[in-house]
Amino acid sequence: MEIQKKIKDWIKKELKMEEIILMHPKDLQNGDFSFFAGDKAEEIGKPLSYHKIPEIEKVKWVGGFINFYLSKEFFTDSVNEINKEGPKFAKATSGKGKILIDHTAPNPFKEFHIGHLMNNAIGESITRILEVSGAKTIPVSYHGDMGLHVAKTIWGKIQKPELDWSGAYVYGGINYENHKEEIKEINKKIYEKSDPKINKLYEEGKKFSLNSFEKIYEQLGSKFDFHFYESEAGQVGKKIVEKNMSPEESANVDDGVKKIFEKSNGAVIFRGENFKPKTHTRVFVNTDGIPTYEAKEIGLAKLKKEKYIYDKSITITANEQDSFFDVVEVAIGEVFPELKGKLLHLSHGMLRLPGGKMSSRTGEVIMAESLINQIKMKVEEKLKDRELSPEEKKQISEIVAIGAIKYSILKQAIGGDIIFDFDKSISFEGDSGPYLQYTAVRANSVLEKSKFQNPNFKTIFKFLNSKTKRPEDFEITELERYIYRFPEVVKRAGEEYAPHYIVTYLTELAGAFNSFYGKERIVNEKDLSSPYKIALTRATHNILKFGLNLLAIKVPDKM
RNA sequence: GCCUCUGUAGUUCAAUGGAUAGAACAACGAUCUUCUAAGUCGUGAAUGUGGGUUCGAUUCCUACCAGAGGCGCCA
Numbered sequence: 113m114e115i116q117k118k119i120k121d122w123i124k125k126e127l128k129m130e131e132i133i134l135m136h137p138k139d140l141q142n143g144d145f146s147f148f149a150g151d152k153a154e155e156i157g158k159p160l161s162y163h164k165i166p167e168i169e170k171v172k173w174v175g176g177f178i179n180f181y182l183s184k185e186f187f188t189d190s191v192n193e194i195n196k197e198g199p200k201f202a203k204a205t206s207g208k209g210k211i212l213i214d215h216t217a218p219n220p221f222k223e224f225h226i227g228h229l230m231n232n233a234i235g236e237s238i239t240r241i242l243e244v245s246g247a248k249t250i251p252v253s254y255h256g257d258m259g260l261h262v263a264k265t266i267w268g269k270i271q272k273p274e275l276d277w278s279g280a281y282v283y284g285g286i287n288y289e290n291h292k293e294e295i296k297e298i299n300k301k302i303y304e305k306s307d308p309k310i311n312k313l314y315e316e317g318k319k320f321s322l323n324s325f326e327k328i329y330e331q332l333g334s335k336f337d338f339h340f341y342e343s344e345a346g347q348v349g350k351k352i353v354e355k356n357m358s359p360e361e362s363a364n365v366d367d368g369v370k371k372i373f374e375k376s377n378g379a380v381i382f383r384g385e386n387f388k389p390k391t392h393t394r395v396f397v398n399t400d401g402i403p404t405y406e407a408k409e410i411g412l413a414k415l416k417k418e419k420y421i422y423d424k425s426i427t428i429t430a431n432e433q434d435s436f437f438d439v440v441e442v443a444i445g446e447v448f449p450e451l452k453g454k455l456l457h458l459s460h461g462m463l464r465l466p467g468g469k470m471s472s473r474t475g476e477v478i479m480a481e482s483l484i485n486q487i488k489m490k491v492e493e494k495l496k497d498r499e500l501s502p503e504e505k506k507q508i509s510e511i512v513a514i515g516a517i518k519y520s521i522l523k524q525a526i527g528g529d530i531i532f533d534f535d536k537s538i539s540f541e542g543d544s545g546p547y548l549q550y551t552a553v554r555a556n557s558v559l560e561k562s563k564f565q566n567p568n569f570k571t572i573f574k575f576l577n578s579k580t581k582r583p584e585d586f587e588i589t590e591l592e593r594y595i596y597r598f599p600e601v602v603k604r605a606g607e608e609y610a611p612h613y614i615v616t617y618l619t620e621l622a623g624a625f626n627s628f629y630g631k632e633r634i635v636n637e638k639d640l641s642s643p644y645k646i647a648l649t650r651a652t653h654n655i656l657k658f659g660l661n662l663l664a665i666k667v668p669d670k671m
Numbered sequence: 672g673c674c675u676c677u678g679u680a681g682u683u684c685a686a687u688g689g690a691u692a693g694a695a696c697a698a699c700g701a702u703c704u705u706c707u708a709a710g711u712c713g714u715g716a717a718u719g720u721g722g723g724u725u726c727g728a729u730u731c732c733u734a735c736c737a738g739a740g741g742c743g744c745c746a
Contacts, residue, residue, distance in 0.1 A: 135687070148689055150726065175690055176726090219746075260745060342746090379744050390674060398744040405746050434675065435741050461677090462740080494709070512709090523695095524684055528677070529739070536683070540709050542695040543684080550709050558706050604687075616685060619694080630702095630711040649706095671709075 115167060115190075116600060119145055119180060122165045127156060140593050143172065143179035150176045182596075188582040188644075190596035194651045195580075199244075199658045202602040207245030209423030212252060212416060213238065216334065217429075219256035220321035221265040223278050224328050226532065227430065229480040230463050233521040235428045236334045236664045237611040238458070244662065245606030250420055254340040254412055257318055259405075263299035264288055266313050270298075277317050296400070303346075303402055328480060332514065333664040340415055342408050349411025350403040352447055353380055353396045372446045382406070384439040387446060391439045406440055413444045413451060424454055426609075431459035431527065458609055461529035478532075487513035487538050494540065500670065508668045512546050515665040519545030522663055523615045543619050545665055548656060551622040552667045554629065555653035562635045562646045580647040583640050591624040591648055598655050602662065611663060618659045625652045 120134050137146045149156045157173035164171065169183035194201045215235025218224045235251070243249045256262075264284030268275060272283055288295055301307040302314055322339075329335065356372040357380065373380050378399040384391030396407040403411070416425060427437070437457040445452040465478075491509040500508070516538050521530065523543060530537070540546040597617065605613040634645045657667055 133687085133689095135689085138686075138690070138693075142690070146690090148727090177690065222746095256746060376743075381743060392674080392741095393743055395744045400744085402744090404744065408746090430740095431676070432740055433746085436746090438675090459676095464739090491709095520683090528684085531683080533683090536696075539683090539696070542709095544695085544709080546709050547695095550707080554707055554710080561706050608687090612685085616694085623694085626710060627712090629706080633706070635706055671707085 114599065115182070115186070115596060116145070118165065118167065122168075123147070123160065126160055126163055136597075137177070137179060140590060142174075142177070143181045144593060145180040145182075146177045148176055149173070149178050153178050182588075182593075184582060184586075184588055187588055187592040187596065188580075191592060191644075191647050191651045192579045194595065194598070194654055195647060198654055199661075201654070202599045202658065203244055203246070204599065204603050204606070205246040206603050207242050207247035207606050210248045210250065210421065211242055212250045212420055212422040212425040213242070213428070214252050214254055214340075214416075214426065215239075215428040216329070216336075217254045217256075218321075218325050219261060220318045220325075221257075221262045221277065221281055222321075223281070223477060224325060224480045226463050226478045226480055226483055229332075229483070229517065230460065230521050230530065231428060231430065232329075232332055232334055233518045233664070234460050234526055234611065236332065237518075237522055237614075237662060238426075238428070238609050240662045240664060241602065241606045241609075241611060241614070244602060247606075250337050250422065251335065252338045252340060252416070253336045254342070254345070255322075256342045256405075258302065258342045258346055258408075260288075260295070260299055261285075262302060262314070262317075263295045265317060266302065266310060267291065267295045267298050269313055269317070277320055280317075300400060300402070331484070331510070333666070338419065340412055342412075345408040345411035345415055346403040347411065348414050349407035349409070350397055350401075352410050352414060353403070353407050356447055372443065380407075382439065382443045384442055388438075388442045391442055392435070394436070394439050396443075405436070406443070409440045410444055410447060413448060413455075417448065417451065422454070424456060425451075426456045426458055428458045428460065430462050432462065433457075434459050458526070460526040463530050463532050465532055483517065484510075484513055486534075487516060490538075491516075491540070491546075495671075504670065508671050511666045511668045512540075512549060512671060515545030515549050515660075516540060517545070518663060518665050519543075519548070519615065522611045523619075525610065525612050546671070548618055548622050548660060549665070549667050550671060551625055552653060552656040552660065553669070553671050555625065555649050555656065556667075556669075558629075558634050558649050559646065559653060562649075580643050582644045586641045586644055589624075589628060589648065591621075591628045591652065594621045594624050595648070595651050595655065598659065602659075605662075614659055614662055618656060621652065621655060621659075625649075 116134060120132060123129070123132055123134070132147050134145050134147050137143055153173040153176050157171055157178045160178065161171035167183055167186040169181045172179045172181070213235065216228055216232040218228045239249045239251050261281065265277065265281040266284075268280035268282070268284030268287070269277070272280065275283055284295065298310060301310050305311055353373050358371040358374050373382050373396060379395045380397035381393050381395050383393045385393065394406050395404050396410070397403050416422075429437070434457070441455050441457065444455065488509045491512045492505060495505045495509060498505070520537050520539065524530070594617070601613055601617040605611055628648070632645060633639065634642065634649055636642045639645075660667055
């Protein structure tokens, strides 16, 4: 049983209370758990201190708080347990059911920029966290392979065939205002698939984009179960909208259809405000009869529910789409009542440049690939004097670069914007991805040393597969006070869809380990505590490795 | 104009209504003949403003100020 629950149950039983709020004191000096009892602290604390459970070493009351200090035995057991269980240590059953999770969603014909990188880092991490929390996750991605951006690119490619695809997109974007009608015409042709030349260009461009995306997913450690496309969702969505229009305005009148959508000024709209306060009207099919993003999202909802049976469907986007999802989720709920309450839109802040919002229209956009490469070069610079093969250096620099980028995205609560300053945002020191990777690598190298140190050093070697005893006089370390908390951190991160709890925790853990490492000599055959110190190192290494995996950050062998 | 979100050290971020508001970067000073110095140890610095609820508010409510995003034919 989880220690937290065990303590809670004990206190509730002793005090005959229904519910108590148990927390960790901010300062480890004040123990491992505490709860506030006001002026009853002594009155309540005393009996608790007489009827302790074995996991509790002592109970103290100070300033209205009752503080609980865990026992040496508990810490020793939890260290041994994590070494025995490995990654299973944090497995939980709090998350249940099948969860469809939609993220990254780069649009073909457009660049995969650092905004997608941010969305992917968050989406991938949440997926992994939900999975260990006990849910079955189905990661999918949805791609805008239709719409004006595509028409602009195709137009650009027709005008200047010598441009590459991203160049054609920029060129089309710049010239949109002056060639609006031509581009809109192309948009219609793409939608109708009526022009063979355009169809061919379209297929070429789409294939090119999707292939380049695959490479990036692999680099980032993402795999998707399935890809949805707007070109399908659009058709499906348009039909749904037409079916659910007010009958007198609908082209194909059926008895019993719902009057969810209506015609207005030639477009088909949904009056969100009639269904839910603080929402508004949005256009679902435009005057040209082309489904907008809104109708496509409804179509997507249908495609998703036909493809998968799920308990929850999560879509992760930037928060600029918050009000869009507010309205569209209401519309989806009207059309498919069975989906009400199953849809969850999670949004994150925007990545912005010091000058303001990143705009692909003006070309002021940082491509993911270019960012990764630039950071990689910085890492390679640091590795310059290391005795490593060029192969190893290349591999390490990629792992470290991506780790640094992901950390900088995941370290903060997902709601906030990230002001992306190239020189400052990606750090290798202090709170950073490389700090965690470095700590894990360092712990691992200590473990390696402990194995090969000395043939006579069997006691230490042996411990690796069995329980390690703690010497009587080995005091409780700060490190142990962090180690046992890992499962509860993972649990909370899953419940709140908040990877940053894991980042914060791992950083604290790494700090505690590095202090420990600085103060103590871990591998030392003359030291009776050495086996236990190595066990602590091993537990730390396990947690770092597994925790970083939940953030989709890899750990190199050396660095 | 309306709606939503956000205001914490110089900077970038933390803080399940609770204890002296934590880190990191930057600055300064220590620290490698000893398991990886991308490390460790130390020094200074912050809750936008005014009310309210509470034994207790960075956290909840309210007004204001500041910033960001969104608001019928982009995605």
